[in-house]
Amino acid sequence: MREIQKFKESILKEYPRLNEKSSFKFRCHPGVSCFNDCCADVNIFLTPYDILRLKNKLGITSQEFIDKYTLLPFDENLPYPAVLLRMRDEGRKPCHFVGEKGCTVYEDRPWACRMYPLGMASPREVGATPAMNDFYFLLKENVCKGFNEDRELTVADWLEEQGIHEYNEMGELWKELTLHPHFEKGEPLPPQKIEMFFLACYNLDRFREFVFQSTFLQKFDVPKATLDKIKTDDVELLKFGYQWLRFALFGEDTMTVKSDVLETKRSELKAKKKI
Numbered sequence: 001m002r003e004i005q006k007f008k009e010s011i012l013k014e015y016p017r018l019n020e021k022s023s024f025k026f027r028c029h030p031g032v033s034c035f036n037d038c039c040a041d042v043n044i045f046l047t048p049y050d051i052l053r054l055k056n057k058l059g060i061t062s063q064e065f066i067d068k069y070t071l072l073p074f075d076e077n078l079p080y081p082a083v084l085l086r087m088r089d090e091g092r093k094p095c096h097f098v099g100e101k102g103c104t105v106y107e108d109r110p111w112a113c114r115m116y117p118l119g120m121a122s123p124r125e126v127g128a129t130p131a132m133n134d135f136y137f138l139l140k141e142n143v144c145k146g147f148n149e150d151r152e153l154t155v156a157d158w159l160e161e162q163g164i165h166e167y168n169e170m171g172e173l174w175k176e177l178t179l180h181p182h183f184e185k186g187e188p189l190p191p192q193k194i195e196m197f198f199l200a201c202y203n204l205d206r207f208r209e210f211v212f213q214s215t216f217l218q219k220f221d222v223p224k225a226t227l228d229k230i231k232t233d234d235v236e237l238l239k240f241g242y243q244w245l246r247f248a249l250f251g252e253d254t255m256t257v258k259s260d261v262l263e264t265k266r267s268e269l270k271a272k273k274k275i
Helices: 002-014 048-058 062-069 111-115 155-161 164-178 191-202 204-213 224-232 234-250 259-274
Strands: 023-025 118-121 135-138 152-154
Touching: 048 062, 048 164, 048 191, 048 204, 048 234, 062 204, 111 118, 111 164, 118 155, 152 155, 155 164, 164 234, 191 204, 191 234, 204 224, 204 234, 224 234
Parallel strands: none
Antiparallel strands: 023 152, 118 135
């Protein structure tokens, strides 16, 4: 993980900064000699939305996807749980979802795969001043022959072509959570809150069970319209999970606690003060 942090720092210092009007030459297709080479032995961090799309594409539960297709790296420097896409343990360690003709989950491939060869840097992730804006950069690797193709396009063209905007919409909500001042202060989450974070972000099917089959709805006043959405809509459920985490982890006013629950808590506090 320290290597990744160093890489992020080098991007801020060394990589040319691109905006949506910047242009570059690139094309990936089965005719290039390196086709599929980039889909092996690579670290791809999955966002919650990536997992949502992939598990639904495969028709399996979140837990099944996590068990079969991910790794959970442990690093004491990580402020919150992270999830890596697992490679196959054979040969060049290819991705589980790559075939001879390319990606078998192409329409639902992760954000990082969609972006390549572009990267997007958020200076706040490496402690830079908040005034510094996010920017794009080019991952121009010698092994990739797509840069030799005679096709020029802008960053905006690439983002539109690869369907990035839908992912970025959810990505902004993810960044609001993971770049929260609590984490910037270097404050670790206790084990119980780590479990909360993992449940709401990565294991959506079990989070839905938690909401509807535990005492959750006895404690929180959730509008019926919201409940109707999150019963069947995974995207709405993920957004709701982020909202709940901001309440549970950081004490923000993003959830409404039922009045009788609040009164019970007040009574308990008064009783403790008298002891």
